[in-house]
Amino acid sequence: MLQALGLSPAEEAVYTAMLVRPSASAGELALQAGIAEAESDRILRDLAARGLVVAVNPGGGNDGPPPTCYRLTPPSVALAPLLAEQRNALHLAETAFSKLTEQYRTTAAHTAGGVVEVVVGVEQVAHRFLQLQRGAQRELLVFLVGEPIAVPREDTDTSESSALERGVDFRVVADKEYLAGHEVVQDVREAVAAGLVLRLADSLPLKMVVSDRERAMVPLDMTESGGEPSAIVVHPSGLLTALVHLFEREWAQGRPMFTTGAGAHDEPASDQQPAAEELEVLALLLAGFSDRRAASELGLSIRTVERRVRRLMDLSGVESRLQLGWHAARVGWL
The missing domain is CATH 1.10.10.10 (Winged helix-like DNA-binding domain superfamily/Winged helix DNA-binding domain)
Known part of the structure; x- marks a missing residue:
């Protein structure tokens, strides 16, 4: 967790090892952190230069004076400046993000009205799709239809897991034929167990992902023409609102799948409740x-x-x- 403040994994290991050893030598900390003593000594010297630890009773070890020991500077004192730096960096990044977004919208307004952007090619479509899923902070709405074309299922599973871990409200309507194969069913069951909510429809008009109701992605060609995959990314507009309404309509009509109902549980069924x-x-x-x-x-x-x-x-x-x-x-x- 200290890597967010600029510490490397090895530095974090040494630093956290000192939490239970208020005063220790490089050798002692190397043993506890699971690294070489020379590496531990280098890290401690660097941490001392940054004010995170303090050298006490400097010595040489072996036949001379005892080895140098180090103790932690109170974290509330030593880590506060690092936290402030990260906050400032994040603020600058957010400012840059807002400026770039506004600049892009201004430029796009002279082309497609800022409503849609066209993405062509397997890599570009896959990259944009994963951006939408990984960038969601509140909600993902998805239509699943047919076999994946641009994005491998394993990549989709990874981005789904990441969204669920972030607490994103993840709702999916799947075309009935999407559940074609035990492997797909197993993946879906695991996702539902992790928090995804799934409903099934007899058929769906298109594939789609909507991220935070701010952006949506829809393939341009659902046929098997053999051409390069392409898609449109829809930005806030009446078109995006219509896509959200389409999802909600299909969601309302869909049938729940792999849910744990009021009486269901993973243990063997009782006399009164289903498993x-x-x-x-x-x-x-x-x-x-x-x-x-x-x-x-x-x-x-x-x-x-x-x-x-x-x-x-x-x-x-x-x-x-x-x-x-x-x-x-x-x-x-x-």
Whole structure:
């Protein structure tokens, strides 16, 4: 965490080691920090020059005077100037960011009205897409359709994880055919477990990602024409508002998937409540999947799918799958 204040990982290791050894030599700290003594000595001399530590009883060691020991300067005194420098640097960066953004918008206003920018090429599309996901601070709205073209799924998974760790509200509507394969289903289940909220639609008109309702990205060509991937990035405008409304409409009509409902849990089901894996089966069936297709997507046998459905029907006290769907909606299982 001290790297944000300009300390290297090795310097941070030595510095934090001194928190439990108020006075120690380079050799002692090297052992505790897991580095060579020469490296520890160099780091301590550098920290002393920056006022973070103070040398006491300077000596030479071996057969001469005892080795030099160091003690920490109180962090509230030593680290405060570093924190102030970082704050000032951040303020300057934010000012530069605002100026560059305004300059770009002014320039773009003479071309496409500042509303859209066109991005062409695999690398450019992938870079812009990841920028939108990694730059989100509050909310991400996503339509998932078809196979990834410009951005590998593993890169998307990494940026999703980063957004969820930042506490971003992450909502996704997926085309039913997107869940084509056990590997995809497993990735989606892990993302949902991490906080992503997923709903399923029979079909979606386009791929899309909306970041903080300030920018959106939409592919220009959904066909398999063989040309270079291209997309438009939409900035604040009536078009962006329309895309957000389109997402909210599909979200309202979508069916929840892989959620942990009011009675669901990851442990084995009790006599009164369904287990999470049973509700996963139910969610796929309500999305229009056959027993065989649901079994394939979840990596189960058809018998297991049928057994879980039968268990849910018994739990609900219903006699048909249609009644089971109504019951699940009424009690909030999905």
